[in-house]
Amino acid sequence: MAAVRLQDVAARAGVSQATASRVLNGSTRIPGEGVADRVRAAARELGYKPNAQAQALARASTGLLGLVVHDIADPYFSSIVRGVQTAARTARKQVLLASTDRDFDIERESVSTFISHRADAIVLAGSRQSGHLDRALEAEFDYYRANGGRVVVIGQPLAFGSAVEPENHCASGQLADALADAGHTQFAVIGGPGNIRTAVDRRNGFVEALSRRGLTTMVEVSGPFTRDGGYAAARRLAAALQLQPDSGATPVCVFAVTDVMAIGAIAAWREMGLVVPRDICVAGFDDIPTLRDHTPSLTTVVLPLEDIGAQAVQLALRSDSDDLRERVSGHVVLRDSTRLP
Numbered sequence: 001m002a003a004v005r006l007q008d009v010a011a012r013a014g015v016s017q018a019t020a021s022r023v024l025n026g027s028t029r030i031p032g033e034g035v036a037d038r039v040r041a042a043a044r045e046l047g048y049k050p051n052a053q054a055q056a057l058a059r060a061s062t063g064l065l066g067l068v069v070h071d072i073a074d075p076y077f078s079s080i081v082r083g084v085q086t087a088a089r090t091a092r093k094q095v096l097l098a099s100t101d102r103d104f105d106i107e108r109e110s111v112s113t114f115i116s117h118r119a120d121a122i123v124l125a126g127s128r129q130s131g132h133l134d135r136a137l138e139a140e141f142d143y144y145r146a147n148g149g150r151v152v153v154i155g156q157p158l159a160f161g162s163a164v165e166p167e168n169h170c171a172s173g174q175l176a177d178a179l180a181d182a183g184h185t186q187f188a189v190i191g192g193p194g195n196i197r198t199a200v201d202r203r204n205g206f207v208e209a210l211s212r213r214g215l216t217t218m219v220e221v222s223g224p225f226t227r228d229g230g231y232a233a234a235r236r237l238a239a240a241l242q243l244q245p246d247s248g249a250t251p252v253c254v255f256a257v258t259d260v261m262a263i264g265a266i267a268a269w270r271e272m273g274l275v276v277p278r279d280i281c282v283a284g285f286d287d288i289p290t291l292r293d294h295t296p297s298l299t300t301v302v303l304p305l306e307d308i309g310a311q312a313v314q315l316a317l318r319s320d321s322d323d324l325r326e327r328v329s330g331h332v333v334l335r336d337s338t339r340l341p
Helices: 006-013 017-024 033-046 052-059 075-090 104-116 135-146 168-181 197-212 227-241 259-271 289-293 305-316
Strands: 064-069 094-099 121-125 150-154 162-166 187-191 217-222 252-256 280-283 300-302 325-328 331-333
Touching: 006 017, 006 033, 017 033, 064 075, 064 104, 075 094, 075 121, 075 259, 075 289, 075 305, 094 104, 104 121, 104 135, 121 305, 135 150, 150 305, 162 305, 168 197, 168 252, 168 300, 168 331, 187 197, 187 227, 187 259, 197 217, 217 227, 227 252, 227 259, 252 259, 259 280, 305 325
Parallel strands: 064 094, 064 121, 121 150, 150 162, 162 325, 187 217, 187 252, 252 280
Antiparallel strands: 300 331
């Protein structure tokens, strides 16, 4: 059976093809209600399905949002994705998702694909390396924005577009203060890659807050923003501190700059016979959903990750949102992983 064409609907309704297109494809130039009703009735009777590309041209909008994340398996990003999808669904938009594993080529290809599909806006979730885009990707965005596309970053702002920026530096300082107030005096840090702004801000905020109290870190190690990165860094840290199980010494308090890295660290120490918080204490950052089932419960900085994703969509859909900045604060929650004996 041949597909029903727009001209078939127009003939059944007794109108021109242009009029039928304006009614069915969402143009703002809709004819009188009686005419529109006839066209819609004819489309229902014939089983006509509007063409998505034609609808996009008529509305000057595809109803698509592009979302780029570094790692969809990371609960930090999956929580943001959930917030983006929920807000997009409320706005009757569809989300195109790409996970890049921090690969510039994949990121560039994903953005190019979103642009070719005429996405109304593109959201980049995650800290940029050294805070910059590569030149080819920046050129893609220049073209995209010149043609009405909108760009929103979740993380540190770019030179253009809007941003939802967590207050990483301030919140990690608040965490250091809370741990010191709880009685901790010995500290270490498991940091992330030195060219990632989020890792640098969180490390610096924590260390600078300690310094204001006359405290310093005993050891600092770093690794990738992953569970395995935290695992490997934690083994190096334990060796540097010469930790022994049940030594009776006051436990060092370790700040891991993400919860995922903190969970990897705890796994490494468990294999070494070290018990948290008896032998070593640890705090993270983000409050990812999987912490609800983790033992011991992890001290962390709570970020409203789903709300952050929703805020990015709201910025993306605002016609006056060029170069707006929204900062998101976190709050400290002390749990069993940093409880002193």
